[in-house]
Amino acid sequence: MDDSCTPPDQAASGTGSDAAGVSPQASQPSTASAGNSNTDPNLNGPLTLRPGHELPFVAPSSYLRPKPSSRTMPDKTSNPLDKDQMQGLRGIREFLKVRTSYDVLPLSFRLVILDNDLLIRKSLNILIQNGIVSAPLWDSRNGTFAGLLTSTDYINVIQYYCQFPHEIDQVDQFRLSSLRDIERAIGVLPLETVSVHPMRPLYEACRRMLKTRARRIPLIDTDDETGRETVVSVITQYRILKFIAVNNEQHTMLLKKPVREIGLGTYTDLATANMNSSVLDVIHLMVKYNISAVPIVDKDNRVMNLFEAVDVIPCIKGGAYDELTATVGDALSQRAEDFGGIYTCSEEDRLDSIFETIRKSRVHRLIVVDDDSRLKGIISLSDILKYVLLYGEEEDDLQEY
Numbered sequence: 001m002d003d004s005c006t007p008p009d010q011a012a013s014g015t016g017s018d019a020a021g022v023s024p025q026a027s028q029p030s031t032a033s034a035g036n037s038n039t040d041p042n043l044n045g046p047l048t049l050r051p052g053h054e055l056p057f058v059a060p061s062s063y064l065r066p067k068p069s070s071r072t073m074p075d076k077t078s079n080p081l082d083k084d085q086m087q088g089l090r091g092i093r094e095f096l097k098v099r100t101s102y103d104v105l106p107l108s109f110r111l112v113i114l115d116n117d118l119l120i121r122k123s124l125n126i127l128i129q130n131g132i133v134s135a136p137l138w139d140s141r142n143g144t145f146a147g148l149l150t151s152t153d154y155i156n157v158i159q160y161y162c163q164f165p166h167e168i169d170q171v172d173q174f175r176l177s178s179l180r181d182i183e184r185a186i187g188v189l190p191l192e193t194v195s196v197h198p199m200r201p202l203y204e205a206c207r208r209m210l211k212t213r214a215r216r217i218p219l220i221d222t223d224d225e226t227g228r229e230t231v232v233s234v235i236t237q238y239r240i241l242k243f244i245a246v247n248n249e250q251h252t253m254l255l256k257k258p259v260r261e262i263g264l265g266t267y268t269d270l271a272t273a274n275m276n277s278s279v280l281d282v283i284h285l286m287v288k289y290n291i292s293a294v295p296i297v298d299k300d301n302r303v304m305n306l307f308e309a310v311d312v313i314p315c316i317k318g319g320a321y322d323e324l325t326a327t328v329g330d331a332l333s334q335r336a337e338d339f340g341g342i343y344t345c346s347e348e349d350r351l352d353s354i355f356e357t358i359r360k361s362r363v364h365r366l367i368v369v370d371d372d373s374r375l376k377g378i379i380s381l382s383d384i385l386k387y388v389l390l391y392g393e394e395e396d397d398l399q400e401y
């Protein structure tokens with residue numbers, strides 16, 4: 001068995017770069033005119049064609065005309081803030097439709113692909129050594145893409161260990177190819193293995209992410225001649241929002257409505273834990289709520305920290321599943337020294353400043369707090385992506401993707 005993590009023809013090497021430096025080229029809605037003169041513009045009478053305008057000519061097709069305003073769009077256009085907000089959202093959507101997933105990739109990046117035959121315990125070390133939290137899987141027997149390994153898979157292994165503690169020796173021998181069996185054994189609905197072609201519009205990848213709740217999506221290309229698949233890269237919600245923030249300032253700066261007013265994020269039934277909760281308890285919360293982070297609060301509901309799904313990975317390094325009874329406080333104290341911290345905002349903050357923060361920093365979610373640092377809500381990247389893509393969209397348009 002080959003435990004190597006990068007099939008030779010799959011690996012791209014180089015140094016990572018965060019911001020995708022592409023200049024904005026968002027298209028504006030077309031307002032094409034007919035290009036011929038009619039004797040009476042209000043009637044379908046005979047056409048008087050000027051020299052050079054003889055038939056056949058290409059009449060403007062309906063798709064070039066601006067769409068009528070959405071039926072479901074709230075009718076608040078009298079307020080300049082609402083107008084700007086909608087204009088900003090439309091601008092970002094147009095941008096996502098004319099860009100491809102390929103455009104999001106940095107000029108140079110590193111891609112680690114794991115062989116499906118690799119032991120799960122070894123995959124953990126590889127992720128830690130490479131400072132990454134997910135990797136595409138490769139089925140080398142069939143030469144095909146085999147899914148995406150994420151922290152959710154390790155959480156599933158932990159759940160398996162909890163349900164079948166006497167099988168600890170077996171857990172140690174599981175290979176990545178067993179992950180689907182583990183899902184079945186613990187009764188988790190297998191995630192649809194979604195992927196997109198890198199040259200398809202970025203808008204499509206975003207819609208696919210929202211539909212499947214995937215926080216990252218692999219870009220898979222297929223060779224026309226051999227039919228062989230190639231994993232090009234993986235794009236994440238973070239990278240897409242960063243791409244918007246870096247390249248679309250003229251539109252993000254229009255998003256000036258407070259997050260409270262636009263209902264961005266979750267404010268009720270928040271899953272929280274405290275520093276003395278066990279790591280295992282927090283993992284159970286993440287599974288129960290299907291969330292990727294749990295705010296850690298004190299007895300007065302003041303935010304102390306945040307436990308993220310990726311924090312699970314170092315906790316089970318070396319197959320130490322019994323260490324999951326350690327407290328959240330202990331686990332978080334072992335975070336890398338370069339940990340970027342957690343990001344907070346208030347309910348009065350606006351998306352323009354959130355995009356500004358995303359432009360400058362590695363933000364994965366924002367904790368909404370009041371003036372006393374008490375927890376009010378949580379805004380995940382999926383909340384932002386959903387709002388940016390779907391707010392005020394017509395049902396019919398949503399069916400297209």
Ligand code: AMP
Pocket residue numbers: 215265266268269270271272289290291292293294295365378379380381382383
């Ligand atoms: P995420 O897993 O971060 O993509 O979040 C998925 C959804 O769950 C989003 O709508 C979040 O606002 C919401 N959410 C995230 N974290 C929590 C939490 N700790 N408690 C309740 N809801 C949350």
